[in-house]
Amino acid sequence: MMSTNDALKKAQQVLEEGGVIGLPTETVYGLAARIDIPSAIEKIFTTKERPFFDPLIVHVSSIDMAKKVTAYWGPASQALAEVFWPGPLTLILPKDNSINSMITSGLESVGIRMPNHPIALGLIEEVGVPLAAPSANKFGRTSPTSATHVRVEFKNENVFVVDGGDCQIGIESTVLLVRHRPDKVELSILRRGHILKSDLEKVLKEKGFTFEFIEQVDKRESPGHMKHHYMPPIPLIVSTDSKRAVDDILKEVNQKLGQLPDEIESIKIIKPANGIAKAEVLKLSHDPLLATREFYGKLREVALKGADCIVFYKEPHQVGERWESLFDRLNKAASLIL
DSSP states (O other): OOOOOHHHEEEHHHHHTTOOOOOOSSSSSSEEEETOOOOHHHHHHHHHHHOOOOOEEEEOOSSSHHTTBBBBOHHHHHHHHHHHHHOEEEEEEEBBBTOHHHHHOOEEEEEEEOOOHHHHHHHHHHHOOOEOOBBBTTBBBBBOHHHHHHHHTTTTSOOOOOOOOOOOOOOOEEEEEEOOOOSEEEEEEEOOOSSOOHHHHHHHHHHHHOEOOOOSGGGGSSTTTTOOSSSSSSSSEEETTTOHHHHHHHHHHHHHHTOOSSSSSTOOOOTTOOOOOOOOEEEOOSSSSHHHHHHHHHHHHTTTSSSSSSEEEEOOTTTSSSHHHHHHHHHHHHHHEE
């Protein structure tokens, strides 16, 4: 087994040669490449089978490095980064002209994050340039929270994976659009995550900022903005009635099966020719932090048990900001919500 030092040297070599690597972070594993090698950026998209209209997040190892990839950093960005970086917060800011338009999908903004993982931070610092890194899975599929997930996902591709253990948070970062106006700061949460709106408000108030959260915004500037994402290879059914019998759910699912497309946003949906006969129930911890950490791993695990579909029951206690971040992923992963 390769030592961590040897793995980091190998990863650095792969990156310098224009390759992609599986990179551990505290959120999910990323598929990383240097931002200064255009062919490497393109390789992220082709390896993931990701459409070029879905922007990538740029990962940095310091605030100084972040300032070099944005045209305007600003006081609110500084305040938020000082509190939440390294950590699961991506800031969407005006992009510097040096940033390849493939990274931003042609948009004039760029997503920037400093991951809270010693291997990711050490590698970015050693490489000396930021790394572009979406989640290390095929486009639209369940995100990886372990090195094994990445290796299984890309078993047919030449992807070197640095094993940094299981991810501590388990879902992707909060994505925050920041606009500095003359009289206030305008903010929009484009993707929910571990950092909550209440966390952001608290810091901005303490720092004396005048700010406003804008709810109705175009989310194209965020990765994972599509209606369907994070999907397992078999249908995931979310039941909003926690007492409903599985057999009753399957009966309705089979009635609606014909209405399901064979493909949703380029994700192929497996529909058994003889209908859905067997379901596995996805069970998560009662604590939202634990449930979030285990969600993707358990979703993968349950999908491999040989059932025709997965059923998840939404329970009455699963309410509040913490659960909203998880249900953002769960609802996008679902084929049907009953």
